[in-house]
Structure formats: structure tokens, C-alpha cells
Amino acid sequence: MRMQKAQPKIKDVAHAAGVSTATVSRALTQPERLSEATREKVFEAIQATGYRVNRAARNLRTRRAGAILVLVPNLGNPFFSHILSSINEVLAANGYSVLVFDSQQHGASEQVVSDCLLNGSVDGLITLDGRVSDVTRQTLKNANMMRQVVFCCEWSDHLPVPSIRSDNALGTQMAVDHLVALGHRAIAHVTGPAENILGRVRKDAFSACCAAHGLDILPDWIIPGDFSLAAGVAAADRILAMGTRPTAVFCASDAMALSFISRCQQRGVSVPHDISVVGFDDIDLAAFSQPALTTIRQDRPGLGRLAAEELLAHLHGDQKSDGPHVIYAPISLIERSTTSAPAALRAEPGRVAKPAI
Amino acid sequence: MRMQKAQPKIKDVAHAAGVSTATVSRALTQPERLSEATREKVFEAIQATGYRVNRAARNLRTRRAGAILVLVPNLGNPFFSHILSSINEVLAANGYSVLVFDSQQHGASEQVVSDCLLNGSVDGLITLDGRVSDVTRQTLKNANMMRQVVFCCEWSDHLPVPSIRSDNALGTQMAVDHLVALGHRAIAHVTGPAENILGRVRKDAFSACCAAHGLDILPDWIIPGDFSLAAGVAAADRILAMGTRPTAVFCASDAMALSFISRCQQRGVSVPHDISVVGFDDIDLAAFSQPALTTIRQDRPGLGRLAAEELLAHLHGDQKSDGPHVIYAPISLIERSTTSAPAALRAEPGRVAKPAI
DNA sequence: CACACAAATGTAATCGATTACATAGCGCGA
DNA sequence: TCGCGCTATGTAATCGATTACATTTGTGTG
Numbered sequence: 001m002r003m004q005k006a007q008p009k010i011k012d013v014a015h016a017a018g019v020s021t022a023t024v025s026r027a028l029t030q031p032e033r034l035s036e037a038t039r040e041k042v043f044e045a046i047q048a049t050g051y052r053v054n055r056a057a058r059n060l061r062t063r064r065a066g067a068i069l070v071l072v073p074n075l076g077n078p079f080f081s082h083i084l085s086s087i088n089e090v091l092a093a094n095g096y097s098v099l100v101f102d103s104q105q106h107g108a109s110e111q112v113v114s115d116c117l118l119n120g121s122v123d124g125l126i127t128l129d130g131r132v133s134d135v136t137r138q139t140l141k142n143a144n145m146m147r148q149v150v151f152c153c154e155w156s157d158h159l160p161v162p163s164i165r166s167d168n169a170l171g172t173q174m175a176v177d178h179l180v181a182l183g184h185r186a187i188a189h190v191t192g193p194a195e196n197i198l199g200r201v202r203k204d205a206f207s208a209c210c211a212a213h214g215l216d217i218l219p220d221w222i223i224p225g226d227f228s229l230a231a232g233v234a235a236a237d238r239i240l241a242m243g244t245r246p247t248a249v250f251c252a253s254d255a256m257a258l259s260f261i262s263r264c265q266q267r268g269v270s271v272p273h274d275i276s277v278v279g280f281d282d283i284d285l286a287a288f289s290q291p292a293l294t295t296i297r298q299d300r301p302g303l304g305r306l307a308a309e310e311l312l313a314h315l316h317g318d319q320k321s322d323g324p325h326v327i328y329a330p331i332s333l334i335e336r337s338t339t340s341a342p343a344a345l346r347a348e349p350g351r352v353a354k355p356a357i
Numbered sequence: 358m359r360m361q362k363a364q365p366k367i368k369d370v371a372h373a374a375g376v377s378t379a380t381v382s383r384a385l386t387q388p389e390r391l392s393e394a395t396r397e398k399v400f401e402a403i404q405a406t407g408y409r410v411n412r413a414a415r416n417l418r419t420r421r422a423g424a425i426l427v428l429v430p431n432l433g434n435p436f437f438s439h440i441l442s443s444i445n446e447v448l449a450a451n452g453y454s455v456l457v458f459d460s461q462q463h464g465a466s467e468q469v470v471s472d473c474l475l476n477g478s479v480d481g482l483i484t485l486d487g488r489v490s491d492v493t494r495q496t497l498k499n500a501n502m503m504r505q506v507v508f509c510c511e512w513s514d515h516l517p518v519p520s521i522r523s524d525n526a527l528g529t530q531m532a533v534d535h536l537v538a539l540g541h542r543a544i545a546h547v548t549g550p551a552e553n554i555l556g557r558v559r560k561d562a563f564s565a566c567c568a569a570h571g572l573d574i575l576p577d578w579i580i581p582g583d584f585s586l587a588a589g590v591a592a593a594d595r596i597l598a599m600g601t602r603p604t605a606v607f608c609a610s611d612a613m614a615l616s617f618i619s620r621c622q623q624r625g626v627s628v629p630h631d632i633s634v635v636g637f638d639d640i641d642l643a644a645f646s647q648p649a650l651t652t653i654r655q656d657r658p659g660l661g662r663l664a665a666e667e668l669l670a671h672l673h674g675d676q677k678s679d680g681p682h683v684i685y686a687p688i689s690l691i692e693r694s695t696t697s698a699p700a701a702l703r704a705e706p707g708r709v710a711k712p713a714i
Numbered sequence: 715c716a717c718a719c720a721a722a723t724g725t726a727a728t729c730g731a732t733t734a735c736a737t738a739g740c741g742c743g744a
Numbered sequence: 745t746c747g748c749g750c751t752a753t754g755t756a757a758t759c760g761a762t763t764a765c766a767t768t769t770g771t772g773t774g
Contacts, residue, residue, distance in 0.1 A: 007475065007500075009760060020724045025762055035722065050499075055478040056422070057760035059413035060729050066478075067456070075442035078435025078641070085432035089462050092469075097456050097478065099424070105446050112449075118364065121412040121423075121454065142407075143364075229645045255642075262647035284435070285612075285642060288586045290619035366730060377754045382732055392752060414730035417759045 008049040017045035028053065059120070067097040068311065069122040071113060073129040073154070075102040079255075079281060079300075080128060083152065086304030087126060094312055096123070103129040114139040123148065124311045130154030130197040147314050152307035153298075154197050160324035162314070164307040166331045168198055171296040172205035172250070174333040175278040178294070179248045180213050183345040184276060188221035188246040190235040190256050199227070202252045202280065221246050225256050232259030239275075240267055247342035248276035254283045254295055261289070261338060272340040282334055291337035302329040365406040374402035385410065416477070424454040425668065426479040428470060430486040430511070432459040436610075436638060436657075437485060440509065443661030444483060451669055453480070460486040471496040480505065481668045487511030487554040504671050509664035510655075511554050517681035519671070521664040523688045525555055528653040529562035529607070531690040532635040535651070536605045537570050540702040541633060545578035545603040547592040547613050556584070559609045559637065578603050582613050589616030596632075597624055604699035605633035611640045611652055618646070618695060629697040639691055648694035659686040 014021045019038060026033050027042035034042070045051075059065055068091050072080050088098050099122055103109045110133045116122045117140070125148060137159055140146055151163040179187055189206045192199020203222065210217045223238055225231035235256065239245060251257035257279030261271045271277055271291060279286060282297035306327055340346075371378045376395060383390055384399035391399070402408075416422055425448050429437050445455050456479055460466045467490045473479045474497070482505060494516055497503055508520040536544055546563045549556025560579065567574045580595055582588035589612065596602060608614035614636030618628045628634055628648060636643060639654035663684055697703075 007477075010762095011760085021761080022725080022763075023723060026723090029762080033722080038722080052472060052476040054417070054760050055476045056413050056416035056420075057729090058762075060411070060417050060731085060760085061762045063413075063729075065413070075445055076439045078438045081435045081438050082433045084457070085459060085462075088432055088457065088459050092458065092462065097473075098458070099454050100441070100445065100457055101449065101455070102442060102445050105442075105449065115409060116454075119409040119412045120364075229641060233645065258642065259645040262645050262649075265647040284586060285615065288590065288616040288619050289646075290622040292619075367732095368730085378731080379733075379755080380753060383753085386732080390752080395752080411730050414759090415732075417730085417761085418732045420759075 007054070008051045009054070010051070013042070013045045013049050013051045016049055017041045063120065065121055065123045066095060067099055067122045068308075069099045069101060069113070069116050069125045071101050071103050071109075071125060071127040071129050073103045073131075075100065075105075079253075079283065082300035083128065083304040086301040087152070087308045088304075090305050090308035090312070096312075103127075103131075110136045114143075117145050117148065118143055124315055125149045126152050126307050126311055128153050130156045131195070132156045132159050148311070150307050150311045150314070152303055156197070162310050162325055162327065164303055164310060164327045164329060166298045166303065167328045168201045169205035169208075171280060171298070171331045171333075172202050173209050174331070175250045175280070175296055176206060176209040176213065178333055178335070179250065179276060179278060179339065180215070182248075182276065182339060183341045184246075184248040185213075185215050186221075186244070186246040186248070186342075187215065187217065188223060188235075188239060188249045189217075190223045190225040190231065190249060190251045190260065192252040193226040194224065196227075199225075199252055206250060218244065218246075225252060227253040227255060229255050229259040232256035232261075233263045236260045236263035236267070240264070240269060246275070247344070248278070248339070250278045250280075252280050254279035254281040254286050254293060257293055257295065257338075258285065258289055261291075261293070272338050274343065276339040276342070278339060286334075287336065294336045294339040295334050297332050297334050299329045299331070364411070365408045366411070367408070370399070370402045370406050370408045373406055374398045420477065422478055422480045423452060424456055424479045425665075426456045426458060426470070426473050426482045428458050428460050428466075428482060428484040428486050430460045430488075432457065432462075436612075436640065439657035440485065440661040443658040444509070444665045445661075447662050447665035447669070453669075460484075460488075467493045471500075474502050474505065475500055481672055482506045483509050483664050483668055485510050487513045488552070489513045489516050505668070507664050507668045507671070509660055513554070519667050519682055519684065521660055521667060521684045521686060523655045523660065524685045525558045526562035526565075528637060528655070528688045528690075529559050530566050531688070532607045532637070532653055533563065533566040533570065535690055535692070536607065536633060536635060536696065537572070539605075539633065539696060540698045541603075541605040542570075542572050543578075543601070543603040543605070543699075544572065544574065545580060545592075545596060545606045546574075547580045547582040547588065547606060547608045547617065549609040550583040551581065553584075556582075556609055563607060575601065582609060584610040584612060586612050586616040589613035589618075590620045593617045593620035593624070597621070597626060603632070604701070605635070605696070607635045607637075609637050611636035611638040611643050611650060614650055614652065614695070615642065615646055618648075618650070629695050631700065633696040633699070635696060643691075644693065651693045651696040652691050654689050654691050656686045656688070 010021045010024050013024045019042060023038060024042055027039050031039055070087055091098050101112055114136055117125060146161050149161045151161060153165055155163040155165060191203045223235045225235055251260055257277050261277055264271055264275060269275060279293050279295035282295045286293040286295050306329055367378045367381050370381045376399060380395060381399055384396055388396055427444055448455050458469055471493055474482060503518050506518045508518060510522055512520040512522060548560045580592045582592055608617055614634050618634055621628055621632060626632060636650050636652035639652045643650040643652050663686055
């Protein structure tokens with residue numbers, strides 16, 4: 001009774017259908033090569049026995065894993081969930097399983113990645129983490145496995161593989177242009193972590209855009225953050241303590257923007273009346289905060305989908321586009337209610353319509 | 358040049374070390390059974406050749422997969438990220454890989470689950486989705502695979518497997534007690550989806566608690582929601598339109614609570630001055646909203662960790678606790694700033710200290 | 715009618731590890 | 745000295761599929 005019925009094997013099916021194992025296997029993998037009669041016999045036998053292909057055996061023989069590794073820096077960060085979701089959707093639809101690993105969690109994370117690729121437990125890697133150790137890079141190069149890796153969101157310039165990303169510089173420019181168009185000339189920036197490629201790119205783009213607009217940005221107005229909620233609060237405290245306070249703030253993440261705003265409100269500073277705020281990402285909550293957050297939307301589902309599709313194309317050999325090419329997912333400014341003309345301009349309505357360039 | 362060096366196999370290592378493949382295998386799996394000299398020879402050869410155990414071969418032979426499937430209802434929901442993260446942490450530390458699937462994504466989701474378990478591509482299943490189809494239940498029962506499944510957060514009473522969860526009734530009671538202690542007697546509830554076990558349990562507990570306190574809850578005050586941000590807005594609109602408006606609202610999720618509050622503020626209703634709000638979950642943003650959200654904290658890392666540990670215990674045969682037992686992760690009321698005494702009581706301070714029972 | 719060729723199916727090698735069983739070497743007590 | 749038992753290692757079967765190659769059957773052609 002408590003005996004566990006052994007899983008039926010291909011031999012059992014073959015026997016039940018009165019054919020050879022080869023025929024059963026072919027019914028599953030190349031049904032068009034069998035006569036209709038046999039094919040049906042086999043499928044009936046499969047039904048009857050409840051047969052399932054043993055994955056390990058198939059993988060061993062075919063030297064494929066049918067799985068993709070997704071490397072996430074901090075799985076606990078909800079920003080990644082939509083990306084993971086769309087990656088999953090595309091891969092699952094193509095018969096691949098999705099393995100996830102948190103690249104910050106284990107000292108052994110570098111080990112894990114190259115291990116998985118080298119020992120055949122996955123066919124490819126999508127990494128949302130732009131930091132790639134030298135060891136990993138070298139290992140991938142040696143094993144000639146570069147074409148089975150793609151970056152998503154983040155990237156590293158040292159690893160020549162395809163990269164799916166938002167145009168962060170463009171997004172930053174949209175944010176700055178928007179604020180400048182409203183009349184702001186004193187704009188602060190709360191950055192991402194210095195070691196993060198996105199943080200660096202957005203910060204550099206911010207400086208460049210401000211320079212292009214001829215804005216005079218005080219060094220103090222570049223406030224180091226780390227994308228986190230806590231960083232937004234800290235940034236608000238710093239700005240509210242400043243002698244010459246900027247009239248607008250561009251935050252490198254929505255999380256920082258939202259907590260920045262909360263802290264301002266808590267300290268009696270009104271957004272956007274007293275200070276305008278622009279975020280980056282367009283997380284779900286951005287549309288539902290009060291006031292609703294003006295931000296730069298990253299197409300998270302699109303990023304995931306494109307990355308998955310790109311990887312699949314490479315795995316299936318469409319090397320039409322081998323190497324380190326970049327694909328940009330669409331990005332856009334979502335104007336909501338945390339930006340307005342600066343107070344000084346509102347006092348001189350003449351300048352509001354056509355703000356000084 | 359572009360030849361891809363074939364991965365070294367165990368035979369290559371054996372040859373390099375001058376031993377048999379059995380010895381190499383033993384060096385990897387039961388090193389204590391080898392003499393120190395041989396063991397070192399083998400490890401050097403492994404180093405030298407860059408050998409990695411082929412997973413498919415090992416899995417085939419050992420009839421293990423070294424992987425666990427985590428089934429998530431809606432991967433895009435950030436609530437799950439912390440849980441997934443801690444599941445991952447525990448499993449990775451124990452040498453297991455983590456496969457994720459979104460149970461809402463594919464019509465084939467039921468297929469996927471039983472497939473994965475039956476074809477040996479995973480050793481166990483942690484499901485965050487309480488809805489289990491009859492087919493799946495039957496399949497699991499037939500294959501005697503129940504002991505390789507655990508529920509986390511959600512559950513189904515029809516599947517007798519271990520369940521790691523928060524004490525939702527207790528959490529609800531904490532919320533209601535808190536509001537009642539503040540003097541509220543007119544409390545609304547924004548529910549989760551009717552088809553969701555958590556939504557139902559919290560709603561039932563809410564009704565029971567209110568009854569226990571002798572509160573008179575109008576049917577209208579039970580507002581159907583679905584945990585989403587949009588539902589919070591809709592609920593706010595409904596409540597603000599009511600003739601007899603409740604003085605407090607218990608929302609079945611933080612997402613609904615936060616968007617509920619935003620909508621109230623937007624419509625000029627102040628929280629907690631005009632209406633008190635309690636959430637459920639304690640998501641990251643709850644502490645950083647303005648006002649900071651009073652809520653019931655679920656220990657998400659704890660839920661994930663316990664589920665992973667429970668599953669590992671079962672897989673390793675510690676069937677000390679076989680069957681459908683329930684493990685509760687700690688839950689607590691986090692008092693922040695979205696609750697206060699109702700306006701009516703503030704006018705009669707005499708009643709504030711000891712509100713009428 | 716014989717032969718070439720294609721289609722359908724079977725036989726058995728193969729993927730790369732683990733491990734049951736066999737063997738060799740060694741120490742120790744009788 | 746013999747033999748028992750223990751340790752260290754080797755030999756070869758095994759896990760369960762896929763697939764190269766062989767074989768059979770059927771079909772069209774000169």
C-alpha cells in the first residue's frame with residue numbers, strides 16, 4: 001500500500017505500445033517521422049502508463065539543461081520582480097525553466113555562476129548584476145561561453161556580451177529637461193551607489209545635462225545615495241538643512257524619491273510647491289503616491305522580455321548579432337504631480353510661460 | 358582557435374591523477390574514505406584539469422535533482438520578493454538550486470508543477486499559491502509525493518502538507534483591538550480577493566473580532582478588494598461617498614492601505630485625523646510613507662526561511678513531523694502614524710483614556 | 715521482374731557520473 | 745605462519761533517455 005509506484009520508464013511505454021524505445025522517443029521528439037498509426041499507439045501507451053520523460057537522462061544524452069539562470073543582485077528588491085516575471089514568461093513559453101540566484105547573498109556567488117554554466121546545469125545566463133568578477137570573466141572566456149550570457153538593466157563594459165538596458169542618459173536628460181522647462185535652474189541629484197553602473201551613468205548624464213543647460217550646480221547638490229528608501233530620507237534631511245536650497249531634485253530611483261517626499265512633507269516642506277521631485281523607474285506605487293510621482297519610466301517587462309528573447313536567439317544559433325551589442329528598451333517621462341514651476345518664478349508669472357534659457 | 362575545449366570528464370581527471378574514476382568520484386562525495394595522499398593527488402588533478410561534475414549525469418545516477426521549485430502566484434508582485442529571497446538563501450546554503458514559476462502565467466501551470474515533480478527535475482516544491490487544482494492534488498497523491506511539498510503564506514485545506522504561515526486571524530485581531538482601544542467602533546474592512554484564502558481568513562477574523570467587541574459593522578463597510586493599489590483607491594472613493602462613514606479602516610494589504618491613504622489625502626480627508634488606517638504585511642514602504650503606516654507585520658524572511666527549512670527536513674527524511682501540520686511565523690502590530698482616536702472622541706477627551714467597551 | 719531508394723522501425727552504443735561488488739595489501743592475534 | 749578483518753582502490757554495472765546505424769518493408773522505374 002505505502003509502496004511508491006516506480007515512475008514508468010520509456011521501456012515500459014515501449015512494451016505497452018508494442019514498439020521499441022527508439023520509437024517512443026521519436027514519438028516525443030520528432031512525431032512526424034512516425035506513421036500515424038504507431039504515433040497514436042505510442043501516445044495511448046504514454047497516457048495509460050502516465051509516463052514522464054526523465055529530465056536527467058534526457059539532459060545527459062542531449063547535453064542540454066532546458067534551464068536558464070537569472071542572477072539578481074538582491075532578490076529582496078521589489079524593483080526586479082516585474083523583470084523576473086517577464087523573463088519567466090518568455091522562457092517558460094519556450095520550454096525553459098528559470099533558476100534564480102541572488103548575487104549578493106553568497107560569498108560563493110561567482111562560483112555558482114561559472115559552476116552552473118560549466119557543469120551543464122543551465123544553458124544560459126541572464127544577469128541583472130553589472131558587477132562581474134575577473135575570475136568569472138576569465139572562466140567564461142576560456143570555456144567560450146560568452147554567447148550564452150546577456151545583461152539586463154545593468155551591465156559591465158568589460159564583458160563583451162549583449163546588453164538589454166534603458167537609455168539611462170536619455171532618461172536623465174528627459175528629467176533635467178523637464179525641470180529646466182518648468183523654470184528650475186537649481187537642481188540637486190540623489191545618486192545611486194558609486195559602485196553601480198546605473199548610478200554612475202545617471203550621475204554623469206545629470207552633470208552633462210546641467211552643463212549643457214548652463215546650470216550652476218553646487219557640488220553639495222550631488223548627494224550620494226544608494227537607491228534605497230533610507231537614502232531618500234537622508235537626502236531630504238541634507239537638502240532641507242542647506243543654506244542655498246535647490247528648487248528641484250532628481251532622484252536616481254523612485255524609492256529614494258518617494259521617501260524623500262515623505263520626509264519633506266513630514267518636515268513641513270511641500271512638494272511640488274516648495275520643491276519639485278523627479279524619480280526614476282516608475283515603480284507601481286509611483287502612480288499612487290500623494291502627490292503622484294513624476295518619474296522616468298523604465299519598461300521593466302520589456303527589459304525582461306527582450307533579454308530573454310535575445311538569449312534564446314543566441315542559444316538557438318541565430319548569431320545574426322553576435323557580440324557586445326546593446327538593445328535599448330523604451331524609456332519615457334511620466335509627468336504626474338511632484339513637479340511644478342519653482343516658487344520664485346510663480347511670483348513673477350511673466351517668466352513662467354517662457355522660462356529663461 | 359575557435360575550437361571549444363571540451364569539458365574535462367571524470368575519466369580525464371582519473372587519468373591525470375593516476376587513479377580510477379571511482380576514486381575521483383569518492384574524493385568528491387566521501388573524501389574521508391580515501392587516504393590523504395590519494396585525496397590530494399585527486400584534488401590537484403581536479404584543479405589542473407578544471408573539472409566540474411556534470412550535473413545531468415550525477416542526477417541521473419543518484420535520482421536527485423538538487424533543485425527545488427518555488428511556485429509564486431504573480432511573480433510581479435513585490436510582496437513575494439523578500440520571501441523568495443530568504444527561501445533562496447536557505448536552499449542555496451544547502452546546495453539546492455531554486456526554480457521559480459509563476460502560477461498565474463501559464464494555462465499549463467498545473468501541468469508544470471506535477472511535471473517537474475514527476476520527471477525528477479526538482480526534488481521538492483514550495484508553493485506560495487493556495488489554489489491547488491484537483492488534478493494536481495490527485496497526481497501528487499498517486500505519486501506519493503506529498504511529503505515533498507510545503508505551503509508558504511497561502512495554503513489549501515484540501516492538501517494535507519505542512520503549511521508555514523502567519524497567524525492571519527491573530528494579526529487581524531491585533532489590528533481590530535488596536536483600533537478599538539483607540540476608541541473606534543465604526544470600522545471598515547477592505548478585503549482581499551474572495552478566492553484567496555488569506556482574504557477570506559482575514560475577513561472572517563475581522564467579522565468575528567468586531568462581533569466579539571460588540572461593534573455594529575454595516576454590510577457596506579466590508580469592501581471587496583484584491584490586495585492591489587487600485588483597489589485601495591476604489592475603496593477610498595466608496596468610503597468617502599458614504600453617508601455614515603466609518604472612523605477607521607482595516608485594509609487586508611499594505612498596498613491597499615497606502616493607496617487608500619493617498620486617495621483620502623488627495624480628496625482632502627486627513628489620515629489619521631479624519632480617518633484611521635491599518636494595513637497588513639509591513640512592506641518596505643510602510644515605514645517611509647507620510648504618515649508612516651500602522652500595520653500588521655508579517656515576517657516575510659521568516660516565512661521563507663521556515664518553509665525552506667521544513668522542506669529540507671522532509672527531504673532529508675526527518676519525518677518527525679509528517680503530515681499537515683502548521684507552523685506560524687511571528688506576527689506583530691507595528692504602531693506608526695496612521696491611527697489615532699476618532700475625531701468624536703477627541704472632542705470629548707474624557708472618553709479617550711478609557712474608551713467605552 | 716529486379717533494383718534503387720525512401721520510409722518506418724529496431725538494435726545497441728552512448729551521454730558522464732555513482733556505487734555494488736571484487737580485489738589487493740596490511741596488521742594482528744592465535 | 746595462517747587466516748581474519750579492515751582499509752584503500754579498481755572493475756564494471758547502472759541510472760533512463762537519445763540517436764547512429766542497421767534492417768525491414770514498400771514503391772516506383774527501366
